[in-house]
Amino acid sequence: MKPIYVYIAIAIWAVVGLFIAQLARKRMGKGIPEFYIGGRKIGGFISGMTYAATTYSAFMMVGLVGLTYTSGVAALGFELTYLIFTMFFLFLFAPRFWAAGKKYNYTTPPDLLADRYESDYVGMIASILALVMLIPYASVQLMGAGYLFNGLTGGQIPYMWGVFAMAIFSGITAFWAGFRSVSWTDAFQAITMLVTSLILLFFVFYHFFGSPIEFISTISTQNPELLKINWSFKRFLGLSLPWAFFALSNPQVSQRMFVSENIASLKRMIIYFSIFGFIYTIITTLLGFSAANILPGLEVADQAMPALLKKVPISLGLIVFVGIFAAATSTLGSIILTLSSLGTENIVKPLKPEISENTRIFIGRIIILGLLIICVGFSALKFNLIAILSSMASGGLLISVPAFFGAFFWREGTDIGAIWSIIIGGTITGALYISGWNPFGWWPPIWGLLISTSIFIGLSLITETPEKADEFINHLEKEIDKHNF
Numbered sequence: 001m002k003p004i005y006v007y008i009a010i011a012i013w014a015v016v017g018l019f020i021a022q023l024a025r026k027r028m029g030k031g032i033p034e035f036y037i038g039g040r041k042i043g044g045f046i047s048g049m050t051y052a053a054t055t056y057s058a059f060m061m062v063g064l065v066g067l068t069y070t071s072g073v074a075a076l077g078f079e080l081t082y083l084i085f086t087m088f089f090l091f092l093f094a095p096r097f098w099a100a101g102k103k104y105n106y107t108t109p110p111d112l113l114a115d116r117y118e119s120d121y122v123g124m125i126a127s128i129l130a131l132v133m134l135i136p137y138a139s140v141q142l143m144g145a146g147y148l149f150n151g152l153t154g155g156q157i158p159y160m161w162g163v164f165a166m167a168i169f170s171g172i173t174a175f176w177a178g179f180r181s182v183s184w185t186d187a188f189q190a191i192t193m194l195v196t197s198l199i200l201l202f203f204v205f206y207h208f209f210g211s212p213i214e215f216i217s218t219i220s221t222q223n224p225e226l227l228k229i230n231w232s233f234k235r236f237l238g239l240s241l242p243w244a245f246f247a248l249s250n251p252q253v254s255q256r257m258f259v260s261e262n263i264a265s266l267k268r269m270i271i272y273f274s275i276f277g278f279i280y281t282i283i284t285t286l287l288g289f290s291a292a293n294i295l296p297g298l299e300v301a302d303q304a305m306p307a308l309l310k311k312v313p314i315s316l317g318l319i320v321f322v323g324i325f326a327a328a329t330s331t332l333g334s335i336i337l338t339l340s341s342l343g344t345e346n347i348v349k350p351l352k353p354e355i356s357e358n359t360r361i362f363i364g365r366i367i368i369l370g371l372l373i374i375c376v377g378f379s380a381l382k383f384n385l386i387a388i389l390s391s392m393a394s395g396g397l398l399i400s401v402p403a404f405f406g407a408f409f410w411r412e413g414t415d416i417g418a419i420w421s422i423i424i425g426g427t428i429t430g431a432l433y434i435s436g437w438n439p440f441g442w443w444p445p446i447w448g449l450l451i452s453t454s455i456f457i458g459l460s461l462i463t464e465t466p467e468k469a470d471e472f473i474n475h476l477e478k479e480i481d482k483h484n485f
Helices: 003-026 032-040 044-055 059-071 073-104 109-116 120-152 159-209 212-222 233-244 251-258 263-294 301-309 314-351 357-381 384-409 415-435 444-461 468-482
Strands: none
Touching: 003 159, 003 314, 032 073, 032 159, 032 251, 032 314, 032 357, 044 159, 044 251, 044 263, 044 314, 059 073, 059 159, 059 263, 059 301, 059 314, 073 109, 073 233, 073 251, 073 263, 073 384, 073 468, 109 120, 109 251, 109 314, 109 384, 109 468, 120 159, 120 251, 120 301, 120 314, 120 357, 120 384, 120 415, 159 212, 159 263, 159 314, 159 357, 212 263, 233 384, 233 444, 251 314, 263 301, 301 314, 314 357, 384 415, 384 444, 384 468, 415 444
16 A cells, blocks of 8 residues: 555544544643543533544554464454443443542542552552553554554555554544643544444455355355354453453552543443444454454464455545554553552652642643653564563552452552562562463463452451541442442
8 A cells, every 4th residue: 555545544544633622622621630530520422422432542453363373263252352341331330430539539549449449659669660560561552553554555555654653643542631631632533443444344344255145155054163262261251251350450440430520421321332332242242253264274373464455445444543643542542541640649649749730731741741752662672572561451450440449349458568569469460470380271361360369358457447438439329329330
């Protein structure tokens, strides 16, 4: 594909995105809650779309398509497991996050942990865990953009140009107007992702198979192995467990439970995300099945989507390229804004309580730029270790789940239990990932969750319960009953 086509497509998309960001900036108020969570005034549709765009990165149209290419229905089961658990945890935790955030003025998930356990150190440790785990994951989004630009043009566009393009757009939207800008552009990007993938799916159905019915018939007769489960239970659990708790463990998505303007908007957020997630999952897995039939024998499964795009008209390939780029960009922007909020509110603020909100917003913007520079640096070096660290992201963040469950449902949970469950559990999980050791065949996230849960319960039972526990849990129970959630 000629580079000029790619430049034009990205330029048009960027102009529209920046126009939306400017509109968002005009409605931006003042203060930390406004910059990081839109002043808790985000409507149901925007909050649902920003949740979807943040959750579904380029992994769907590249990674999940590739996973389906090799694993068939097992990959579909893996992704639907994530979606079902996410819906469950949103119904369980979203109203509690929202009610707690509104009463106690929380801006970040670690704010909630720090206040509930009456210890700033809990918030600091949870924030450091997120920084360690999510910076490599954010870097992988940039690497994906670089490879996408480079691969789609046969090497004519340098790898780093793609990296810079994504970093600049993500940085502008987050730096310029904070969450309101990110959420509005996320909604635009979510629609872009869904529409472009749907157009591609229908083209593939009718161009390569004749119709959706013929597609089903062809896969059933020519690729029956894809309709059989070919994963062991240990592999399925190892892959699925971190993603099952994604809604709770990853701060860039759990922070979005604070943003809705009212309980009705929160309910709509869950509904819109669930609809989007189900449709997008089905589309991407069907594309994976299609690629397996159209392009058999690929050595690298993740090349299934790029190879498929070479078989479609240039105009369609560009449209889908923009959709994939939008997916990765929305995820990156959300991550760096959330990490910026953790840096200012859970590390800087506890160390310097007298710092004003305006100063913290300034520091937050500096953190955004610093994070982007670090991520671009990681992307430029192309460390093999990044692949390991990115796979650690969800598995490592899973370690914080016991502390969150305890905060909402176990009055006896303590700060000592929360702190050491995260430190020890995170260290052991990271060591297992880096060493490649799976004791008794069970993957690191399973051991990490078992160890962190045991430490949290054990230490909490022998340490003093925070006075805040009863007030916090009683208030949330009343709010849940009040809003009939």
